[in-house]
Amino acid sequence: MNAKGVKELPSSEHSVFFYGDDAPSSNIQFINQLKDISDTRKMTEDNYSIGGEVAELESIMAKKLGKEACVFFPTGTLANHIAIRQLGLPKTRAIVPEQSHIYQDSGDSVQQLSGINLVPLGGGDPYFDLPELKEALVNSMNGRVVNPVGVVVIETPVRRCFGRSMPYEKMLSITEYCKERDISTHLDGARLFIASAFTNVALEKYGALFDTVYISMWKYFRAPYGAILAGSKEFCENLFHVRRMFGGSLPFSSLSAALALDGLKHFEKDAQLAVSQSKELLELLSRIPNIEVNHYEDESNIIPVAFSDKVNLQNLDRTLRSKGVFINPETNGQNTIHLTINMTILRKSNQELLKAFTEALETSVTI
Numbered sequence: 001m002n003a004k005g006v007k008e009l010p011s012s013e014h015s016v017f018f019y020g021d022d023a024p025s026s027n028i029q030f031i032n033q034l035k036d037i038s039d040t041r042k043m044t045e046d047n048y049s050i051g052g053e054v055a056e057l058e059s060i061m062a063k064k065l066g067k068e069a070c071v072f073f074p075t076g077t078l079a080n081h082i083a084i085r086q087l088g089l090p091k092t093r094a095i096v097p098e099q100s101h102i103y104q105d106s107g108d109s110v111q112q113l114s115g116i117n118l119v120p121l122g123g124g125d126p127y128f129d130l131p132e133l134k135e136a137l138v139n140s141m142n143g144r145v146v147n148p149v150g151v152v153v154i155e156t157p158v159r160r161c162f163g164r165s166m167p168y169e170k171m172l173s174i175t176e177y178c179k180e181r182d183i184s185t186h187l188d189g190a191r192l193f194i195a196s197a198f199t200n201v202a203l204e205k206y207g208a209l210f211d212t213v214y215i216s217m218w219k220y221f222r223a224p225y226g227a228i229l230a231g232s233k234e235f236c237e238n239l240f241h242v243r244r245m246f247g248g249s250l251p252f253s254s255l256s257a258a259l260a261l262d263g264l265k266h267f268e269k270d271a272q273l274a275v276s277q278s279k280e281l282l283e284l285l286s287r288i289p290n291i292e293v294n295h296y297e298d299e300s301n302i303i304p305v306a307f308s309d310k311v312n313l314q315n316l317d318r319t320l321r322s323k324g325v326f327i328n329p330e331t332n333g334q335n336t337i338h339l340t341i342n343m344t345i346l347r348k349s350n351q352e353l354l355k356a357f358t359e360a361l362e363t364s365v366t367i
C-alpha cells in the first residue's frame with residue numbers, strides 16, 4: 001500500500017482463485033507495483049542482468065535454497081536447458097521425467113540446441129523410481145553404442161500431474177544413487193516454494209540433494225518473468241557467458257528482479273497461512289452434503305474435490321464467480337474438480353468461503 005493509505009481495492013483484488021498459481025496479472029498491476037517499490041526505496045540498475053536488483057535477488061535466493069550462488073535467467077525454459085547442458089556435457093544423455101516441462105513443453109530445445117538426448121522415464125506418472133532409473137543407466141552403458149548419462153532431472157511439484165510431488169525419501173534415494181555414480185542432478189522446482197509449504201520439507205533440504213535447482217520468479221512472486229538457477233559457486237561463476245550466448249542476458253532485468261524481491265518478502269509466511277487456512281476450509285467443505293474432499297498421497301497444493309451427480313458444476317461455477325470465488329469447473333468426467341490453493345485464499349475468511357460454497361451449492365443441486 002502507498003503512503004496515502006490503504007488503496008481501495010477493485011473487486012477483483014478481493015477475489016479468490018482456486019485455479020492457477022495466483023490471481024491473473026496485468027501490465028498495469030506490474031507498473032503500479034514498481035511505482036510503489038520505487039516510492040519507498042532506490043531500485044538499483046543491472047547491466048544486461050548483472051548486478052543491481054538482480055544480484056540482490058540471486059544472493060537472497062541462494063541463501064533460501066542453501067546454495068552457494070544463483071544466476072538469473074529470463075525464463076525457466078532456458079534455466080533448465082542451461083543446467084542440463086552445463087552439468088551434462090560432454091555426456092550426451094540426460095534422464096528426465098516424461099511428464100516434465102523440459103520433456104513436454106520445451107520444443108525439444110535441449111536435443112536441438114545442445115545435442116543432448118533426453119530419455120523420458122515414469123510414463124504418465126509424476127515421477128520415476130530408482131529401479132527404473134537403474135535400468136535406464138544400465139541400458140545406456142550396455143547398448144550397441146555406449147552412451148553414458150551425464151545428468152538426471154527431477155521436477156517437483158509436477159504441473160501436468162496436478163502438482164503431485166516426488167516424496168522426499170524417493171528423491172533422496174535417487175540423488176544419492178546418482179552421486180555414487182558421479183552423475184549430476186538438477187531439480188526443476190519452478191513451484192518448489194509452494195510445495196515446500198505443503199510437504200513441510202524445508203527448501204534447503206530439497207536444495208542439498210541436487211547440484212542445481214531452478215525456481216520460477218513469475219509463478220508465485222508476482223514478477224512478470226524470470227527464473228533463478230542455483231548451484232555451487234564454481235557452477236555459477238561465468239555462467240552469464242552461456243546465458244548471453246543463448247540470448248538470455250536481458251537488459252533492465254532489475255525491473256523483474258525488484259518485483260520478485262518484493263513478492264518474496266512475505267511469501268513464505270503467507271504460504272504457511274494459506275496452508276493452514278486451506279486445511280481448515282477443506283475440512284469444513286467435507287462436512288457439506290454432496291461434496292467429498294479427496295487427497296493424493298503425494299499432493300502439494302492441488303486437491304481433488306468430488307461432487308455428487310446431483311450437482312451441476314456449471315451452475316456452481318457461475319454462482320461462485322458472482323461471489324468472487326473462481327474455480328476451474330473442468331472435470332475428469334466424474335464430477336471431480338481440482339481446487340488449487342494459492343495466496344489468493346487469504347483474501348477471504350473461511351466463513352466467507354464456506355458461505356459462498358454453501359449458497360452456490362443450493363443453486364446447483366438438482367433433485
Ligand SMILES: Cc1ncc(COP(=O)(O)O)c(C=O)c1O
Pocket residue numbers: 074075076077078080101102155159188190191216226227
Ligand atoms: C514445471 C515448469 N518448469 C519450467 C517452466 C518454464 O518456465 P518459463 O515459462 O519461465 O520458461 C514452467 C512454466 O510453465 C513449468 O511449469
